[in-house]
Amino acid sequence: MSLYRTELRRLAKRRFTRWMSVLGLLVLAAVVVGVFFTNEKIDAAVLAKAERAAEQQWQQDVRANQQYRAACEKATAAGTSKSEGFPEDCSVIQPPPREAIQADWFLPSTFDFRKSFDATLLPLAAILALVGFVVGASFVGAEWNTGGMMNLLLWRPKRLTVLLTKLAALLTGLVALAVPTTALWFGSFWLVATFRGSTAKMTSGAWQSFALTGLRGLVLAMVVTTIGFALASLGRHTAMALGGVIALMVVGQFGLGILLAMAGVRFAEAWLLPTYATAWLQKKVTLEDWNACQATYFGECKPDTLEITWQQSSVMMAVGFTVILGAALWAMRRRDIS
Numbered sequence: 001m002s003l004y005r006t007e008l009r010r011l012a013k014r015r016f017t018r019w020m021s022v023l024g025l026l027v028l029a030a031v032v033v034g035v036f037f038t039n040e041k042i043d044a045a046v047l048a049k050a051e052r053a054a055e056q057q058w059q060q061d062v063r064a065n066q067q068y069r070a071a072c073e074k075a076t077a078a079g080t081s082k083s084e085g086f087p088e089d090c091s092v093i094q095p096p097p098r099e100a101i102q103a104d105w106f107l108p109s110t111f112d113f114r115k116s117f118d119a120t121l122l123p124l125a126a127i128l129a130l131v132g133f134v135v136g137a138s139f140v141g142a143e144w145n146t147g148g149m150m151n152l153l154l155w156r157p158k159r160l161t162v163l164l165t166k167l168a169a170l171l172t173g174l175v176a177l178a179v180p181t182t183a184l185w186f187g188s189f190w191l192v193a194t195f196r197g198s199t200a201k202m203t204s205g206a207w208q209s210f211a212l213t214g215l216r217g218l219v220l221a222m223v224v225t226t227i228g229f230a231l232a233s234l235g236r237h238t239a240m241a242l243g244g245v246i247a248l249m250v251v252g253q254f255g256l257g258i259l260l261a262m263a264g265v266r267f268a269e270a271w272l273l274p275t276y277a278t279a280w281l282q283k284k285v286t287l288e289d290w291n292a293c294q295a296t297y298f299g300e301c302k303p304d305t306l307e308i309t310w311q312q313s314s315v316m317m318a319v320g321f322t323v324i325l326g327a328a329l330w331a332m333r334r335r336d337i338s
Contacts, residue, residue, distance in 0.1 A: 003156060003161075003162070003165050004165050004168060004169055007165055007166050007168075007169035007170075008169045008172060008173065010169075011135075011139060011169055011170060011173045012173065014138075014139070016135065016138050017135050017138075017139070017173070020131050020134055020135050021131060021135075021177055023131075024127045024128070024130070024131040025181065027127055028123075028124065028127055028181065028185065031120070031123055032185075032188045032189065032192065035111060035120070035189070035192055035196075036192050036195075036196055038109060039108070039109050039110050039111040039192065039196040039197055040108040040109065040110055040196060041110065041195060041196055041197060041198075042107060042108075042110050042197075042198070046107065046108065047103065047107075049106075050103040050104070050105075050106040050107045051103045053103070053106035054101045054102060054103040054105065054106055055101075057101050057106075058096065058098055058100075058101040061095065061096050061101070062095040062096075065093060065094070065095040065096070066095070068093055069090055069093040071086070072086040072087065072090035072093055073090050076090055110196065110197045110198065111189070111192050111193050111196050111197030111198075112193065112197050112198045112200075113189065113190060113193035113197065113198065113199045113202060114198075114199075114200070114201050114202055114206055116193075116197075117186075117189050117193070117210060118209070118210060118213060118282070120185070120189055121185075121210070121213045121214055121217055121281060122217075122278065122281055122282070124181075124182065124185050124214075124217060125216075125217030125218075125220050125221060125281055128174070128177070128178050128181070128217065128218070128221040129220055129221040129224040129225070130224075131177070132170075132174045132221050132222070132224060132225030132228065133224050133225055133227070133228035134228065135170070135173075135174075135225070135228075136170050136174075136225040136226070136228040136229035136232070137228040137229065137231065137232035138232070139166070139170055139229065139232075140163075140166055140170075140229050140232050140233045141232035141233075141235075141236070143166075144232075144233070144236035145236070149162075159332050159333055160329055160332060160333060163233060163328070163329065163332050164329075166229075167226065167229055170225060170229055171222055171225065171226070174221060174222060174225050175218070175222075178218050178221060179218075182214050182217075182218070185214075186210070186214075213281060213282075213283075216280055216281055216310070217281055220277060220280060220281065220317070223317050223320075223321050226321060226324075226325055227320065227321065227324050227325075229328075230324045230325045230327070230328035231324065231328075233328045233331070233332065234324075234327060234328050234331055266289050266304070266306075267287045267289055267306045269285075269287050270287060270306060270308060275287075275308055276308060276312070276313040276316050276317075277313070279308040279309060279310055279312065279313045280310050280313035280314065280317065281310075282310075283309070283310045284307055284308070284309050284310065285307070285308045286305050286306070286307050286308075287305065287306045287307075287308065288303040288304070288305055289303050289304040289305075289306075
């Protein structure tokens with residue numbers, strides 16, 4: 001009997017795997033439904049309504065401006081304009097030009113597929129990574145906790161082969177879940193854009209960019225899943241992985257972020273893991289330091305910037321992946337299995 005097929009069957013039949021997958025899909029479905037109902041297709045009627053709203057706003061601003069100028073002139077005649085905060089010359093109070101009030105300000109939210117879809121791939125990758133991490137940790141942690149790993153090693157005494165076969169089955173299951181889910185994600189938001197937005201200006205280059213972002217999201221989910229699997233194997237319990245990630249996020253991320261902010265460290269986000277995950281998916285994250293304002297020739301203030309690229313993120317992911325999985329394999333080979 002093939003160990004790989006056996007592990008695949010065991011993974012698929014676990015109730016925890018099924019419920020976590022269903023829960024992840026429900027969360028993603030809720031995101032799609034929320035985006036659908038919070039956006040609206042822009043047609044001629046909506047544009048006309050926005051134009052009317054802009055006209056009404058401009059008229060209100062003109063009336064308010066006239067009232068303010070009349071009050072200024074009255075205060076000037078009474079000699080109290082300075083004490084009441086009016087300018088010395090009331091003629092500088094002029095109504096805004098009509099073109100200053102744009103109809104675009106009054107348009108409802110609309111989902112432009114080309115402009116907005118890329119941002120939706122971040123929550124997709126995050127949910128897949130979370131499901132993979134928890135399922136992966138539980139998949140091997142339960143084996144250690146119940147003694148199933150020791151019984152399996154009596155049948156297959158090659159320790160590293162057993163552990164890596166379990167990992168291969170886990171990642172296969174993740175890919176089997178992620179690929180159709182990603183396809184449905186693309187299709188769902190295409191429908192949202194069709195009925196609640198726009199699908200204009202979609203080119204082959206745009207599709208390729210979205211596909212590559214989705215692929216990077218899958219790679220991120222696989223790396224996170226492997227880390228959860230390896231941590232649980234290191235600690236011989238699911239709680240090792242879950243407790244470790246909670247400690248990392250609470251102490252190592254939130255606590256470190258607060259400490260760096262209090263210390264006034266420049267580009268504090270560069271020390272936080274979510275920054276690198278975002279840079280990996282979006283290809284680049286630009287951090288800004290407004291405390292180091294650089295005045296331009298025109299008097300404009302521009303902050304110092306620091307770019308975190310997907311190449312830097314890939315190095316960090318590769319190092320973390322190698323160290324944690326390597327430690328799990330080393331421990332599996334060296335420890336006493338009893």
